[in-house]
Amino acid sequence: MDHHVPVNDPRLPGLRRRGFLAAAGGAAGLGALALAGCSGSRLSAGDASEDGRPRHGGRLRAAFAGGGAGETLDPHLANLFADVARAKALFDKLADYGPDLAARPRLAAAWQPNAGLDRWRVSLRKAAFHDGRPVTARDVLYSYRRIADPKKAFRAKASLEPIDLKASRAVDARTVEFVLKRPTAEFPNVLAAFGAYIVPEGARDFDRKPVGSGPFRFVSFTPGTSAIFRRNDAYWDGAPYLDELEFVVANEESARTNALLGGQVEYAHELNPATARAHEDQGQITIVRLRNSAMQAFAMKTDRPPFDDRRVREAFFLMADRKELVDGALSGAGEVGNDLFGKGYEYYAGGLPQRTPDLDRARHLLKRAGAEKLTVTLDTSPVASGFTEAAAIFRDQAAEAGVRVEVRTGSKDSYWTDILDAGTLCCYRSGAMPIESHISQRLLTDSSTNATHWRHKDFDALYRQAQSTRDDKDRAAVYARMQRRLYAEGGFLVWGFADWILGTARNVRGVEREAPANSLDWARFDKVWLA
Structure with missing residues (x-):
């Protein structure tokens, strides 16, 4: 089934229904980055408690779709949302993503590049593993070298590719010098990479008694059923409010919803729009919408007829009624797109005109391209x-412009592995990641996952220029130039950004509403409490 395939598999570009998107990290400014808190604008769910202050104690039960008896607590193998939620409760990364998908410091207290942007020194904060040992530079290097093992399929392996791990070294107990293979202005992206968790040096057995530096300590784990963790009172970022956290596996959305309604759990992950509409503002449960969590698009192969003609691609941009697509396909649970990834994220080119349907212009472009009676197959699943x-x-929208679109529905099991690359036009989805990562993983000539076959040497050169540019504003200008090019002639028809929907009991507080799925404050249970 699709949710059992490793998400760092280069064939899987989308945020699958039960999967978790791998990416290459977040974006951050250069220079020394001082230690900062990363809680964001955390809003209470439901009515406020009497004094408005967090309360300590209790066990929160959270329902997620799971992966069956093969589940593991090895954080470097985390593929499902449930895996990652458990991993971030037990472990830490050097950095993680803020609401704008820019990297924020976690176990890293600061990072500093050299003049050439190909060596970075990372200073660690004072933090300890659950067994009392301090987190050291040796633990960091062990963790990254374990992830990079060519014999293993660890999810963050591709994200760590810019690092020369043989040349990187521990300067002292709390300083790591990373040697890079090329200038990388946004190296903090790598530190924040999905799955790049820090484990104790020598750690191998994660299912019997995993030891991390996270906000919760291990109590018990039954794969495919449940996991129970207890508060880490010595957590460097402050002890959680909850006494205990239990993850409950419920694969069907209806089972998660019914468990929440029946009081068997207090948190239900991944609800559908119909459930949200039925229960929003009804008083029994609280619906939380995480905005801009999943890009929705059609991918056009830019090297295959008819989409090797940029006029045809522009015509398709102008056929789409994005509001109708969001209202119909997402039941209104989302925002319209503008043919660019990353709405609301750092570097997003938000100043470009919002595209609206223009059928006359679309017909004119098709006529100029000699494609007036075009027939195209659209692969979906x-x-x-x-x-x-x-x-x-x-x-139906394309028909109004005189284009015949034949919809071909394929298997769920082979869509990401075979169908996506076989045709010329396909449905596409992606979870949150930095815009830099989207470009590097999907839009360069040598990108491992390039659904639109967008391969242009001058575009590659712009990416290298951005990664060699030290000044934040100058680098943002390069990204803006790249996005203007994609907006004009790229292969992604980005029609919307879907909400990720959660449900909580009325007494749950502290659930972050401004954090897209995949970011630091998503499923961050150390900041949640029970009123």
């Missing part, structure tokens, strides 16, 4: 929510 609905809606 029930592999992701909204795919089949979006395909049907766009088929």
Whole structure:
């Protein structure tokens, strides 16, 4: 099934229904980055408690879709949302993503590049593992070298590729010098990479008694059923409010919803829009919408007819009624897109005109391209929510411009592995990642996952220029230039950004509402409490 395939597999670009997207990290400014808190604008769910202050105690039960008896607590193998939620409760990374998908310091207290941007010194904060040992530079290097093991399929392996781990070294107990293979202005992206958790040197057995530096300590784990963790009173970022945290596996959305409604759990992950509409503002449970969590698009192969003609691609941009797609395919649970990834994220080119349907212009472009009576096959699948609905809606929109779109529905099991690359036009989805990571992983000539076959040497050169640019504003200007090019002639028709929907009991407080899925404050249970 699709949610059992490793998400760092280069064939899987999308945020699958039960998966968790791997990426290459977040973005941050250069120079020494001082230690900062990363809580963000955390809002209470439900009515405020009498004094408005967090309360200590209790066990929160959180329901996630799971992976069956093969589940593991090895943080470097985390593929599912449930895996990652458990991993971030037990372990820490050097950095993680803020609401804008820029890197924020975690176990790293500061980072500093050299003039050439190919050596970075990372200073560690004072933190300890659950067994009392301090987190050291040796633990960091062991963790990264373990992830990079060519014999293993650890999820962050591709993200760590810029590092020369043989040349990198521990300067002292709390300083790591990373030697890079090339200038990398946004090296903090690597530190924040999905799955790049720090484990104790020599750690191998994670399912019997895992030891991390995270906010909760291990109590018990039954793969495919439940995991119980207890508060880490010595946590460097402050002890959690909860006494205990229990992860409960409930694979069906209806089972998670019913468990929440029946009081068997206090937190239910990944609810569908119909459930949200039925229960929002009804008083029994609280619906939390994490905005801009999943890009929704159609991917056009830019090297295959008819989409090797940029006029045809522009015509397709102008056929799409994005609001109708969001309302129909996402049941309104999202925002319209503008043919660019990362709405609301750092570097997003938000100043470009919002595209709206222009059928006359679309017909004119098709006529100039000699494609007046064009027929195109659109590949879709029930592999992701909204795919089949979006395909049907766009088929009818294209017909108004004189284009015949034939919808072909493929298997969930082979969509990401075979179908995505076989055709010329397909449904596509991606979870949150930095815009830099989206470009490096999907839009360069040598990108491992390039669904649109966008391969341009001058575009590659702009990316290298951005990564060699020390000044934040100058680098942002390069990214803006790249996005203007994609907006004009790229292969992603980005029609929307879907909400990620959670449900909580009315007495749950502290759930972050401004954090997209995949970011630091998503599923951050150390900041949640029970009123």
